[in-house]
Amino acid sequence: QVQLVESGGGLVQAGGSLRLSCAASGRTVSNYAMGWFRQAPGKERELVAAISWNGGSTYYADSAKGRFTISRDNAKNTVYLQMNSLQSEDTAVYYCAADRSSYNANGHSYDYWGQGTQVTVSS
Secondary structure, eight states: OOEEEEEOOEEEETTOOEEEEEEEESSOOTTSEEEEEEEOTTSOOEEEEEEOTTSSOEEEOTTTTTTEEEEEETTTTEEEEEEOSOOGGGOEEEEEEEESSSOOOSOOOOOEEOOOEEEEEEO
């Protein structure tokens, strides 16, 4: 079983930056696909970014392209989401997820989920 714990969320002004971290425990996720999702109030959960097991492939939602960067450190069993130029529309709960496949950019059938971390962007 894999446990995922997100951290790094908080309140930031528009134009600012945050770096989210997702620490995995229970077993290594070095051969798992990882993704960052978000869910804003009244909206469906959406895939923001995904990364393959070795970091060789990445996916970004259109809303994240050019502003967000997903990365991973398999030695630390941790995945990151660097978010720059944050806007009020980025306000949401951000979730980390792991999929037992090597890469998953379709947003479906992720196997393990964290509890989420709140990101609030004030304008």
